[in-house]
Amino acid sequence: MRIKKFMLLFMSLFLLTGLVQSPVNAEAKGAALKLGINDKVSAIEAVSVKDTYYVPLRSLADELKWTLTGLADGKIHIAGGTGSLTLLNKDGGAVLKDGQTVPMSTFLQDGKLMAPLKVSAYLGYSISYAGDKYLLRVKDGSAKLSDAEFTGKYAAELKPKAPVAPATPAKPAEPGKPGRTVYLTFDDGPSATTGELLDILSKYDVQATFFMLGNNMNQHPAQVKRIAKEGYGLALHGVTHRKEKFYASPAAALGEMSGANATLKKLTGASTTLIRTPYGSKPYFTKSFRDKVLSQGYHLWDWNVDSYDWKYKENSDRIYNTVLDQVNKLKASKTNPVILMHDQKATLKVLPRLLEKLKKDGYTFELITKDMEPVNFWKDKR
Ligand SMILES: [Zn+2]
DSSP states (O other): OOSOOOOGGGHHHHHHHSOOOOOOOGGGEEEEEEEEETTEEEEEEEEEETTEEEEEHHHHHHHHTOEEEEOGGGOEEEEETTEEEEEOSTTSOEEETTSOEEOOOOEEETTEEEEETTHHHHTTOEEEEEGGGTEEEEEOTTOOSOHHHHHHHTHHHHSOOOOSSOSSOOOOOGGGOTTOEEEEEEEEEOOTTHHHHHHHHHHTTOOOEEEEOHHHHHHOHHHHHHHHHTTOEEEEOOSSOOHHHHTTOHHHHHHHHHHHHHHHHHHHSOOOOEEOOTTOSTTTSOHHHHHHHHTTTOEEOOOSEEOOHHHHTTOHHHHHHHHHHHHHHHHHTTOOOEEEEESSHHHHHHHHHHHHHHHHTTOEEOOOOTTSOOOOTTOOOO
């Protein structure tokens, strides 16, 4: 047997000595959040480094009753939840149960091995995050509270305490930087290639929001579940995507959104209030439509960057330049880009290059949430 196993008992010593890793520059770190685990707030503090939340792996494993096994070369095998994976050294990524390697980085902080919280997503847990509510939470089937109930119950506990004696003046939080947050959105899914799309998003460690169609959710239920499980944004795009049906009347439009929401709920247990109408809300989604649908609590989202990926398909250069031209224009007015793309095979080709460029240009990627002021063509703020 080539792999030499160490006993769990020696793990902490192993972690201190077995890994040669550079500590992360303190400046690259964002605010810490208290990690929620199911219906409790744990003592674990998650630190944000370059848009990813990291937690001390040992503490998380203790809380969730995972088994950690130190292997040769500093690899760590984690078994827990509904699966297992092997964490490789430093920036080596992780090998999943099916043999697939996914990107993942670890580092040492105060002698503790810090691993991305998304490790838990690969073990079957779901992760919720809402920066404005200080919510970062890992759940399995045993959680009873909804995220809203959770943040309501623990509001005071979750709120970060003001630092006692700050050594350096506080800097404004990175993610809030006006004009430098991208909201990636994918319409018309899920599709046969959603899995590949999610692999790319995961590889670049970026967030995105999916405006999904009821019919497609029914056709690709596993993809919907994966989108939800991995913490991407859930949103609705109606059922039929047929202009004459969706815009037949305000009641028809509401019926499609409610129908799609029921499908989403059936598949994931979650529902959403985020909607985007087929072909965008102008000109057909007039006031009588909006009054009917938005009075039910829905928030209307269009976009301010159209990738034209539906039109240029495999012509990646055209899509790439089209997006960057619009993004650069928005930068001048410090407006955050809301980019319209489609969950389709052709888009997979341009996506890695585009994400690489946007990251290089200093953009961070966030989810659209119900608490944001919606971006739509009617400037309807409901
Ligand atoms: Zn569409």
